[in-house]
Amino acid sequence: MTTIDEFVSLVQDELGLDVTPEDVGRSLDELAGWDSLHLLTLATLLERTTGRSLVLTDLLEARSLERIYAVAVGA
Amino acid sequence: MDASDIRLLSAGTALPGPPVDNVTLARRFGMDDLWQQWIDVFIGTRTRHLSVDLDTGETVVSLADLGERAARRALSAAGTDAADIDVIVMGTATPDALMPATVNEIADRLGIDQIPTYQLQSGCSGAVQALEVGRQMLAGGGHRNALVIAGDSCARHFDLEADLRSLPPAELVNVVLFGDGAGAAVLTSDPAPGTVALRRVMTRFTGRGRAPGQIVRWFGQADRAGRAAGIGEAAVSEDYKAIEESVPEMAAEILAELLDSLDWKDTDLDFVLPPQLSGRMTARISERLGLDTAEEITCVGQTGNCGNALAFFQLEEVLGLLGRGDRAVGIAVESSKWIKAGFALERL
Missing domain, CATH: 3.40.47.10 (Thiolase/Chalcone synthase)
Structure with a gap:
């Protein structure tokens, strides 16, 4: 996973959430169906995909998919 | 009697x-x-x-x-x-x-x-x-x-x-x-003085027309052989969002009904035994119940959610704490098909 488009595909395919590239900047509170279990599932997928260990507190501060992506890739 | x-x-x-x-x-x-x-x-x-x-x-x-x-x-x-x-x-x-x-x-x-x-x-x-x-x-x-x-x-x-x-x-x-x-x-049935009376018990199915919040399936020989319908389904699954949304409100309704049936006020309660879903959910439920003067008896942080057993862990603790005249209410919600349950205790 090297681009945000691939990240969006990951969210669509693995989490089953109906998100588009336009949604990545939205607050997570505005994402239909998003909850803490999706955060866990996504975080473990990102760790496996990127090979980087993530820390929950960093992810909790990320309030959009875009920010989660940034944390995951270390941007 | x-x-x-x-x-x-x-x-x-x-x-x-x-x-x-x-x-x-x-x-x-x-x-x-x-x-x-x-x-x-x-x-x-x-x-x-x-x-x-x-x-x-x-x-x-x-x-x-x-x-x-x-x-x-x-x-x-x-x-x-x-x-x-x-x-x-x-x-x-x-x-x-x-x-x-x-x-x-x-x-x-x-x-x-x-x-x-x-x-x-x-x-x-x-x-x-x-x-x-x-x-x-x-x-x-x-x-x-x-x-x-x-x-x-x-x-x-x-x-x-x-x-x-x-x-x-x-x-x-x-x-x-x-x-x-x-x-x-x-x-x-022996009404010895100083014992705890089980003043009220309520248990009621409330799930008419409502999808289950939790499903536990069982499997038999035909399932093992892969012939039965539904074999690919998970043995246990939860609609945790429905549970998160419904249980605090149902718990509050159970409390209100128990108190009303006994003509007790919430300030009459010395102890409350809230539903034990998880540490986090129980905290949310307790906040919703808003019983500021009753001591909360909670075990799920240590025991995990052990389903049918939970109320007994709470009862074992509260029985050691209930003084003469003290009152307690216990609340349970079964999200499988949405059952409301609760009980009221009083030491005489």
Whole structure:
């Protein structure tokens, strides 16, 4: 996973959430169906995909998919 | 006699194995620190006890083992001999076998024979349902002492080979929520002074037209052979969003109904025993109940959600705290098909 488009595909395919590239900047509170279990599932997928260990507190501060992506890739 | 005069003499509990903390659970499933941190923050359950040996994967404790231990503790605390029990009622969602009923295995081990025994197929409201059946059996006359047992073992659902990274959320949540345990209580129709009266018990199905919040399936020989419909479905799944949304409100409704039926005010309560879903959910429910003057009795942080047994862990603690004239209310919600349950206690 090297681009945000691939990240969006990951969210669509693995989490089953109906998100588009336009949604990545939205607050997570505005994402239909998003909850803490999706955060866990996504975080473990990102760790496996990127090979980087993530820390929950960093992810909790990320309030959009875009920010989660940034944390995951270390941007 | 009036059911509101039936006395709750004692409660006893049993847990299998040592407490399993979130770090140990995460490592056993090959998960990292992030997973353990997530359980701490979002589930809020610190430990649970499991009937499975995490090293070997073997089931080392049965539900009958747990039920027997809990029953012996309750009988001992009540000062009641097993020979004086006239009826046994048990609640569980996870019997050791569908037949014989686990209640009868436990009765046999306790040396009890020639009395009526009942087993309810129940979930988080099972302890309350079993208490009510026992209470009404005593109130109806013909029986003096009832042994009520409830418990669960998730051993057969605890798949140590599961890849948690690939589990959907509705199944993943079960790995971290549940623990195993059993509880028991002794009820009597003898209205001795200083004992605790089980003033009110309510248990009501409220799920007409509503999809289940939790499903536990069972599988038989045709399923094993892959021929039956539904074989590909998860053995246990939860609509955790519906549960998060509904249970706090249902708990508040149960509390209001119990208080109203007894003409008690919320400030009359000395103790409250809220539903024990998880550390985090129970905290949310307690906040919704808003009982600022009642001491909360909560166990799920240490025991995990052990289903049918939970109310007995709370009862065992509160019975040691209830002073003369003190009042307590216990609340349980079974999200399987949305059952409201609760009870009210008063030490005379």
